[in-house]
Amino acid sequence: MNDVAAQPAWSVRLALRCAAFAERWFPDAYVFAAIGVVVIAAFAMGFGASPAQVAQRFGEGYWSLIPFTMQMAFVVIGGFVVATAPPVARLIDRLARLPRTGRGAVCFVALLSMGSSLLSWGFSLVFAGLLVRALARRRELDMDYRAAGAAAYLGLGAVWALGLSSSAAQLQANPASMPPGLLQVTGVLPFTQTILLWQSVLMAAILIAASLLVCWLTAPTGAAARTAENFAGATVDVETPPLPPAPDSTRRPGEWLEHSPLLVILLSLLGFGWLALEFIDKPLVTAIANLNTYNFLFLSLGLLLHWRLRSFLDAVTRAVPATAGVLIQFPLYGGMALILTHATGADGVALSHRLAQLFVRIANHDTFAAVMGVYSAVLGFFVPSGGGKWIIEAPYVMQAANELHFHLGWTVQIYNAAEALPNLINPFWMLPLLGILGLRARDLVGFTFVQLLVHVPLVLGLLWLLGETLVYLPPVMPAGG
Known part of the structure; x- marks a missing residue:
């Protein structure tokens, strides 16, 4: 019995049909x-x-996310520079x-992508993408390039927000970063009340296991597999140059310093002196709960x-094209977010509050986790913020949790787990990976859509079930707050 015959035919057919549909119908x-902008405006x-008013809010919001965009x-x-460094490149090989x-x-690929995303989603995307390219150079594997690319994306599409790079968990752990109104509602929530809860760790483990099972069942092999050679834009040759030679006295001074x-x-x-001071002067969970610190560490x-320096600068130059989608699309999401939150009707209520009121109105303590999970996932489909929209949602979501006496830290995790769901079919966060692989979103979405079909009931079920094991704790204000 060959490898193709051994596969459950129904799962492979489902993945291939979804892939064929996405290749034909999925837009850039x-x-x-x-x-998304047009729908929200309408x-x-x-x-x-x-x-x-809608046009005004769109224009005002267009540049509102520039710091977050950068x-x-x-x-x-940073992830690309680390992942393409000669020692890491050798490790990937x-x-x-x-x-x-x-x-x-x-x-x-899926296992390493999801594992590394718990530390840094940016590194995960680049590291897993380069691993796919290295595997594609092994012609004897007969690996489906689309399925491997989709597996490389699973870190961001499955568990990243349950790890250390969760923007929402970082925000809630740092009172200085929170808007004053939010601090009064939630108090300070250390990582031990969010991403380090045993319930959160268990959920991440279950999601990783389920994702791996779907990968195993849906990866085409044999004649059904499409390798990198089937895609015109795919370039799997090694791009990382060898380590520059040691300097010599014949070089010009500027060139000598580069090498x-x-x-x-x-x-x-x-750099590492400053990082050492950060980790010495602050508790570990506080020091790592800062996106700027993450970026500084990786750079x-x-x-x-x-x-x-020459090798480092060459790596940065190769990394910049992968940021093009982020730079050009984030302004659209900034405009969309402001329409959603500040374009009000005659009653002075914005669309985001109407959505929140709708879901909160139909929730009680027992159904809060499932209702808010659906809400966060739906809104995240239109505003894929990478955790940034938590600032918008948190005041009224957390107030509802207080009123229903629902665990505040688990409410953050509801947001985190549910926000990752739309990533599986929303192409925005795929852009850096697509640039590395030379593929288009439609090449991956067919496989990630199958993951979505499994993840939606699994995530919502886990959020509800594990939430029942937690007891409400009143907000804890920082000393002097």
């Missing part, structure tokens, strides 16, 4: 974002907002030798691993 990521006007761009750049079958390779480790050593002393580590 920018088109997807533009459609709903806002349908509830009474004037066209002039942070996201640096997440991609070694890891790529381990799988023995194409289907096993897909599951291997010398001297400046790298001095900058690394400063500093990337610089050290490249060992030469």
